[in-house]
Amino acid sequence: FVHDFLDSYGGAERLLHSMHEIYPDAPIFTTRFDPSALPDSFPVQSVREVTWLRNRLVKLFSKQLTFLYLIAFESINLNEYDVVISSSANFAKGILTRPDQIHINYCHTPPRFLYKYEGESDKRMKWYYAPFVSLLDSYLRIWDYVAAQRPDYFIANSKNTAARIKTFYHRDSTVIYPPVNIENHTGSIDSLDAKDESLKDASKSSFFLVVSRLAMYKHVELAIGVCNRLCLPLTVVGVGPEQENLEKLAGETVTFEGFVSDKRLSELYRSAKALIYTVRDEDFGMTPIEAMSYGCPVIAHRSGGTLETVIEGKTGEFFDEYSVDGLLDVVENFNSNNYTYENLIKRANDFSRERFQDEIRTFVDNHTQQNDNNNA
Incomplete structure (x- = not known):
């Protein structure tokens, strides 16, 4: 697995957690990692961080030095893996894989700040460095499009995101809705306990x-x-x-x-x-x-x-x-x-974790089998 950042535990991280439960031996590569921000149940022992980004200056100006994350993801060595799943709302999809590897991207959204959707990265546009950031974003949009051609398959978290993937990347995708942790307090409609x-x-x-x-x-x-x-x-x-x-x-x-x-x-x-x-x-x-x-x-x-x-x-x-x-x-x-x-x-x-894991497993198995048949 390759995930943008692991320094908080939001919806994207919960989804990654659910995917990792399907493949518990898989490592998780990321560019920012804070184990204290993750629950005790998260497999922190599986995380591999790009350590050179720990630089204090990079952390302080992470919004303005976004381009460094592009370099970081492209530097991750994934040669030993047959299947790579990237989980991304930013740049993890830009990893480099070989033609005989399968790269599946689970896309939470194309980067909101690049395509003028409201988000917390709006604060990057402070007036005193807005000209620099605008120029940088023009380059990032080009890189983002090129990077979006690298995955073999896209999975979108909604039809809404699938439409954005089609608009910005000209790529088709399969919608698999994220899991919501409802098992602890919901039951069968037919037999309420x-x-x-x-x-x-x-x-x-x-x-x-x-x-x-x-x-x-x-x-x-x-x-x-x-x-x-x-x-x-x-x-x-x-x-x-x-x-x-x-x-x-x-x-x-x-x-x-x-x-x-x-x-x-x-x-x-x-x-x-x-x-x-x-x-x-x-x-x-x-x-x-x-x-x-x-x-x-x-x-x-x-x-x-x-x-x-x-x-x-x-x-x-x-x-x-x-x-x-x-x-x-x-x-x-x-x-x-x-x-x-x-x-x-x-x-x-309709959005249970069990449903999500079944759909992810089926998607990976089907495309792995298809790839094996093509290489036979």
Whole structure:
């Protein structure tokens, strides 16, 4: 495996973790590695880091020295492996392999900062080095296109991402939705056990819920603005660089819980009236599925990956105008009684880890067999 960075544990890292469970003896190559940021269950002993990038200057100016990561990925020696799976939202797909090797890229998205999608890398464009970064990005887009021709096969995390791969790289891809860790608290719709019954019967409170990294591109201020105007209770879970600004915007009905335990998060999902998901044009989006797995309906913008996960009128609702006014109308008229526990759980189960691992295993086996037949 080759993965962009392993210095945090988000959706992409959870997906890598699930893939590694299929092939537990495989090494994981990466360009940034912080074992303290990963859970105890993560196979840190399998990680191989490109060590020359540990330079303090590189870490300090990583956003401006992006081109060094291109060199790093191209320098990884993968000659001893028959099949290489790269997992990338940035440049891991640019690894160099031999013609007789199989290179499969799991694409979370083409680099958002290169193609003008909102993301945390927008902060690279500070006015005092914007001219340099703009020039660098022009080169990076050329390299990114060339690198995208290197994988033999693309897997996309959503139809939304598959369309971007086609647009920017002119490559076809197979959609395999990411896994969401729902096994611990969902069960079969046909035979609800005791813990499922308690979840099913949990009474809904009047508060709305946001679960998000508090970054500018997440636009949590939309949910805060709506609940301020309607005087509705809102609980915000998450931390990030925008927390102080958002707290200043918040009225008396808005509560910030910061980072919470899994147990506390499950309590909030079970009792919230709905999750408000304010990201626009999300690549896929695991949080709405996580919410549904606890019987919590979702309010999301009509764009991106949520169009593939939230079923309007059945597991949640969409708002169209990306503004406080656009979201307000949906929140004001939202009735959680319109969404059944069974429908929410059934939808969440479509994105289970078992389903994901079966589809990945089948994809790799089929293309390995095909490659063997071609070389016979």
